[in-house]
Amino acid sequence: MAWRCWARAWDPRAHRLTVLLEQRQGFRRVRPRSEEPQAPAGSAEARPAPPPPRRSLCPPPPARGGRPSPRRLVKPLLFAVGFTGTAFGAAAIWQYEALKSRVQSYFEEARADWLDKIRPQKRGNFRKQVNSWWNNLTEGQRTVTGIIAANVFIFCLWRLPGMRRIMFTYFTSDPSSKALCSPMLLSTFSHFSLFHMAANMYVLWSFSSSVVSLLGCEQFIAVYLSAGVISTFVSYVAKMATGKFEPSLGASGAIMTVLAAVCTKMPEAKLAIIFLPMFTFTAGNALKAIIAFDTAGLALGWRFFDHAAHLGGALFGMWYVTYGHELIWKNREPLVKAWHEMRTRNTGKGGGRSN
Structure with missing residues (x-):
């Protein structure tokens, strides 16, 4: 199902909207209009008129050095x-605290009075519906809900004109x-x-159950956050090497890690295109x-995607599920x-009971 969403975004009929798994590199610097008189057509300084700017779904960034x-x-x-080290260390401690909390909750519920369990709870209809929806989600879907909420919040900040300069400075990588x-x-x-956000978040939601069942909630969060930072650093290196400095943004690098991890761990899983479900691969x-396409794009200098x-x-993602899990998480x-x-x-110094 997740792959069908990915394939739909790659449909050539998607026109110039950003595709799924695409680290947006759609910002373009706007050339200032020159106030100097143009040179005569026959002079050496005559230049052809620049082509019309390419339409973009993103506003032009501020001028940089x-x-x-x-x-x-x-x-x-x-x-x-x-x-990366801090993320995995925090995830290990988080897992320890979560396990300890589950054990304590289990014994507290076992010691609870049976009257407390059968006592009716005062809840509204809306709260019941929300709790029912939340309980029906998989662990992976509950895990990525916070990530999706953060993306939606930052997307709303882009709509505020007063936040535009801050967003360009801290929420685009260059x-x-x-x-x-x-x-x-x-x-x-x-x-x-x-469309960029909706496509990326839909793929993350679709693959969440598989990747969280593979890595666990805490380890997945560490991998996802580390993947975003590492993929951005690789983008920095490529921009330095090519001299093409354009701001990038999007969750595509981290989502590519999720896809690569699942596809590497389960290479025989059958996928299909959304419009052609009869063709599976x-x-x-x-x-x-995917790797061949991005390699060609990097080698040929395609600039619309990062x-x-x-x-x-x-x-x-490929490295982590093959070697990184053994080298990092299991140690x-x-x-x-x-x-x-x-x-x-x-706990002992505080006078409490040690565990």
């Missing part, structure tokens, strides 16, 4: 490494911008086009096609043990 130094990549590299590190994360939740072949961010996200025991000892020590 010249080509930055490659040394500006050092700080984003350190941020990517530090943030190595020539004055803000380098925070946009690596914030741009992952940023969409200017409604494997997830492994679909992943190869192909470097796509490739960075896809390669990170979290020392951190969790140290956290448990610290919690036990603090």
